[in-house]
Amino acid sequence: MYAIVRCGGRQEKVALDDVLTVDKLADEEEGSSLTLPALLVVDGDTVISDPAELTSYQVTAEVVGPAAGPKINMIHYRNKTGYKRRQGHRQKYTEVRITGIEKASKTSRTSKAAKA
Numbered sequence: 001m002y003a004i005v006r007c008g009g010r011q012e013k014v015a016l017d018d019v020l021t022v023d024k025l026a027d028e029e030e031g032s033s034l035t036l037p038a039l040l041v042v043d044g045d046t047v048i049s050d051p052a053e054l055t056s057y058q059v060t061a062e063v064v065g066p067a068a069g070p071k072i073n074m075i076h077y078r079n080k081t082g083y084k085r086r087q088g089h090r091q092k093y094t095e096v097r098i099t100g101i102e103k104a105s106k107t108s109r110t111s112k113a114a115k116a
Helices: 106-115
Strands: 002-007 010-015 019-023 033-036 038-043 046-048 057-068 072-078 083-089 092-103
Touching: 002 033, 002 057, 002 092, 010 019, 010 092, 019 057, 038 057
Parallel strands: none
Antiparallel strands: 002 010, 002 038, 019 092, 033 057, 038 046, 057 092, 072 083
């Protein structure tokens, strides 16, 4: 079973126990859990892409910790003027582990509607 989820403005293919690197989540701490919206769920030969049916599926993830991308070096140079400038950048990410892809019970779905 796997799912296509939306996270950080991108779509990612995830399965159970996958570790996913997403853009930095500001208010999430290590060990906290979050729910990702599913866009497609594949279970064997069954493919579910209907938005009405997807609302009953829940993809849960646990925050593993912070991560950083590769170092990017930028060098600015102007010929014959003695101008050189070096700048570096390292993008901040958060690693999350997929803990479950399951059909949500009716009680949890109604409790979400009550909160909204």
